[in-house]
Amino acid sequence: MDDTSRPVRVMLVDDDRMARTAFMMMLAGDGSMTVCAQSANGREALAMLQEAKTLPDVILMDVRMPVMDGIEATARITHLFPAVKVLILTTYDQDDYAFDGLARGASGFLLKDVTIEQLRAAIHSVVEGDAVLTPRVTRAVVERSVRRIGGDADVPELRNRLARLSPREHEIVSLIAEGLSNSEIAGRLTIETSSVRKDVSRILSKLALRDRTQIAVMWYKAGLDVTTPR
Template identity: 45%
Template sequence: MITVLLVDDQPLIRLGFRMVLGSASDLELVGEAENGAVAVRLVRELDPDVVLMDIRMPVMDGIEATREITASAPRSKVLILTTFDLDEYAFAALNAGASGLLLKDADPTELINAVRTISRGDAVIAPRMTRRLLDTFADRMPTPARRVPVPDNLTRLTPREREVLIEVAAGLSNSEIAERLTVAETTVKTHLGRILSKLGLRDRVQVVVFAYQNGMIEGT
């Protein structure tokens, strides 16, 4: 069973998601929270696999709650639920450690599949959607004049791993990267796993954020 914690300040929205989650035999809703502070406490108590997190809430918003959860309970993956495709807080949520974004009006099947994907440690944002999101927030990224030095752990990557990192950040899927680099898709997955381990990142979403913040993408 995949255990889920639902976080939203609106009871009717929680009711709707509760019904959707209840329709999947492999998902178990173990708790609900009306704000981020309660969510942080319940994550410590319940140790859920996935946290469905709203952004705008009283007491503590979803961004701060995500930051605390990913720092103190990294096993619990956070899936941000947002009203708008490119919500102004979306990038901040990803930067805080969320593993993906999902619109609140997603169909039930999409929500269920997203929870399953997040529980496996993958991201639920399509690569091209990730690129579009980051392009929208490009003005918040470091410019060449104020860019911080590249972290030392980046030097641990092999030339091929750097190539894969850049392709991921450019919005390509694993199969597209495999075709471009003329390697097997399983090889790309292996390289991506090593990149995550060496850079201390959670998933491909954070790989993209890392690459943009460190000026590894042309034009950033």
């Protein structure tokens, strides 16, 4: 099976065995993905990755775990294995943890009450290069956490960097911050998805950022609203 047709490899990291079982069952009926590994904490997950002959494509990472929590594990994994995408599993009362995960390199976050369809779509999205920034929680998570870490001093510098973008690029950044995927942005702007991908790549280069999650974080740290004009 070539790399374009093989199932997406998913690793589950959660100290709750029942939670891991539930997520495994949610993925079991989808032939396009397979659970390749499971672990009960971040340190164990890191050790498994270091010994693995084949890395997972996506890790579903719980936040609160013994030995090593999901935030520290995410930071180490995304540094040592940049090709591996991490999705943080969170609940409403863990919003701050979700932001910390994004800041440490996660490709997005999912609420633990995610539906089967949402879970599968999210996994495919991060494999294809999208971030998973659920619109109904993204703004609250990022804005509240930016206030918590006190980002006001950086606002002028961040706005200057964003001012280097063209009007179209600026609009795309605002839509990324709103939580839209590439295909949703394409629909909103009535352009091809491939054009959005090219624009996002160019934006990342101009802003010297790693991924679209960092784009959203920069937008909110700059104190901008999704409707803020250029």
